[in-house]
Amino acid sequence: PELFDSAYETGTDSEVSSNDDSPPSPPTTLPQLAKAKGHYWITTTGAKILDACGGAGVACIGHGRKEVIKAITKQMASCSYASYAHFKLDPVERLSEWLVESTGGMMKKVYLMCSGSEAIEAALKLSLEFHHSWTGGSTTKRTNFITRTPSYHGTTLGSLSASNHFSRRLPFISSGILLESHFHPISACNPYRDQLFSSVDEPTAAYVSRKLAELESMFLRLGPETVAAVIMEPIVGAALGCVPPPPGYMRGVKKLCERYGALLVFDEVMCGMGRSGTLHAWQSIERPENGEEGGEVVPDLQTLGKCFTGGYTPGSALLVGHKIAGVMEQEKRVFTHGHTYQNNPLVAAAALAVQVGVIEREGLLAKVREHEKVLGWLLRQRLSKHPNVGDIRGRGLFWGVEFVKDRETKEPFDVGLGVAQMVHRTAMKEFGVLVYNGQGCAGEGRGDHVMVMPAYDILEEELEMIVDRLGKAVESVFEKLGG
Numbered sequence: 001p002e003l004f005d006s007a008y009e010t011g012t013d014s015e016v017s018s019n020d021d022s023p024p025s026p027p028t029t030l031p032q033l034a035k036a037k038g039h040y041w042i043t044t045t046g047a048k049i050l051d052a053c054g055g056a057g058v059a060c061i062g063h064g065r066k067e068v069i070k071a072i073t074k075q076m077a078s079c080s081y082a083s084y085a086h087f088k089l090d091p092v093e094r095l096s097e098w099l100v101e102s103t104g105g106m107m108k109k110v111y112l113m114c115s116g117s118e119a120i121e122a123a124l125k126l127s128l129e130f131h132h133s134w135t136g137g138s139t140t141k142r143t144n145f146i147t148r149t150p151s152y153h154g155t156t157l158g159s160l161s162a163s164n165h166f167s168r169r170l171p172f173i174s175s176g177i178l179l180e181s182h183f184h185p186i187s188a189c190n191p192y193r194d195q196l197f198s199s200v201d202e203p204t205a206a207y208v209s210r211k212l213a214e215l216e217s218m219f220l221r222l223g224p225e226t227v228a229a230v231i232m233e234p235i236v237g238a239a240l241g242c243v244p245p246p247p248g249y250m251r252g253v254k255k256l257c258e259r260y261g262a263l264l265v266f267d268e269v270m271c272g273m274g275r276s277g278t279l280h281a282w283q284s285i286e287r288p289e290n291g292e293e294g295g296e297v298v299p300d301l302q303t304l305g306k307c308f309t310g311g312y313t314p315g316s317a318l319l320v321g322h323k324i325a326g327v328m329e330q331e332k333r334v335f336t337h338g339h340t341y342q343n344n345p346l347v348a349a350a351a352l353a354v355q356v357g358v359i360e361r362e363g364l365l366a367k368v369r370e371h372e373k374v375l376g377w378l379l380r381q382r383l384s385k386h387p388n389v390g391d392i393r394g395r396g397l398f399w400g401v402e403f404v405k406d407r408e409t410k411e412p413f414d415v416g417l418g419v420a421q422m423v424h425r426t427a428m429k430e431f432g433v434l435v436y437n438g439q440g441c442a443g444e445g446r447g448d449h450v451m452v453m454p455a456y457d458i459l460e461e462e463l464e465m466i467v468d469r470l471g472k473a474v475e476s477v478f479e480k481l482g483g
């Protein structure tokens with residue numbers, strides 16, 4: 001059935017005929033939302049759309065949870081705002097203590113903010129302040145950051161400079177405003193794409209060594225003493241489509257950071273707060289069942305966002321590890337930073353209610369781990385034999401499906417065609433399921449993907465519906481395109 005009125009159709013097919021290298025334009029008309037309830041979006045025309053991605057991977061406990069609304073309202077009634085510079089606030093203190101405890105004490109300090117971009121921006125600034133003001137004085141040359149491509153870390157100038165996201169950077173490249181000279185990309189760790197056109201699969205250990213050698217040569221090229229930090233997502237979200245690292249990679253990255261005195265920043269804005277099956281993605285990226293030695297890879301700085309407050313309020317955080325916190329304590333330093341809404345009581349109340357009041361109380365992390373097997377199995381059953389599905393990968397409730405022109409060669413579709421956008425729109429419009437269109441970085445020829453990121457309390461029958469509807473959308477789109 002058609003789920004939207006005709007207004008949604010107006011002008012939305014323009015990207016289909018576009019064959020140039022520019023990113024597809026967004027649809028001109030979007031469905032009007034009436035409300036969001038549980039695992040559904042409901043439009044003003046009465047269409048009920050199953051939520052398989054929580055917007056941009058945000059709504060991790062579904063919509064309209066009464067206990068969360070009650071907690072936020074209660075906080076609003078007692079104090080909706082106070083400056084972090086004037087008062088200590090109870091919910092902020094409780095949340096910070098809980099967060100530190102949730103890392104097993106590996107992280108020591110917490111700064112609450114409103115968006116992922118702000119948290120990344122703060123991580124960049126804190127890295128510089130640590131090296132320049134607290135440990136090295138003016139003699140230190142650590143002004144470079146090593147990033148990966150493609151990647152996405154945010155939309156402010158610093159976080160966008162750290163991002164290798166073709167279409168978002170495009171308007172600013174010629175202006176020279178992005179801090180190009182201080183951000184240095186190495187290639188992302190993406191086993192599926194890195195073996196493009198190769199007939200023989202490379203053994204994992206050899207692949208990991210190759211990737212780590214690339215990182216080490218970047219250190220050496222820049223001069224190790226010039227590198228402030230290495231920034232990466234432990235499991236890559238929208239830039240690649242839910243790609244976990246192969247065993248040994250992150251441990252190797254950490255070793256190189258330690259060897260060369262650089263900080264390791266993990267961006268957990270999308271993959272964190274339970275999305276991957278553990279509260280923090282770094283708690284599980286090097287899984288013991290992979291047969292590898294060693295434990296968790298703990299970052300020096302960690303950003304949180306999205307599922308942190310589950311979308312009930314804006315919200316993000318920067319967590320600071322021992323290395324930096326220890327120096328701050330010893331040298332009696334404070335981070336020269338400050339937003340009006342930093343350490344906001346409503347953000348804290350929402351995060352506490354979502355994390356402690358719902359996820360912890362209902363044991364939802366265990367559910368995510370159980371659902372990982374179900375969702376992975378369902379996606380593979382339904383889609384892995386489709387001639388235009390190249391790869392299906394993920395962790396927890398964080399799954400990506402990558403589309404290709406040719407499964408053998410892994411040749412991607414032309415960027416201008418907007419294949420992921422077509423699947424996303426067809427799934428929503430014709431089959432009533434919202435999946436995330438992760439085509440953002442396809443301008444670099446990395447291929448189209450959609451992401452499935454349902455709420456942690458999703459039911460098994462809802463997972464079946466999601467995969468069935470997505471499967472129908474994929475079949476419909478490629479049938480129209482002629483395979």
Ligand code: PLP
Nearest residue numbers: 115116117152153154267269270
């Ligand atoms: N980092 C990652 C990995 C993200 O996926 C995003 C947003 O999608 C950000 C940072 C920026 O977060 P925000 O959009 O809340 O500023």
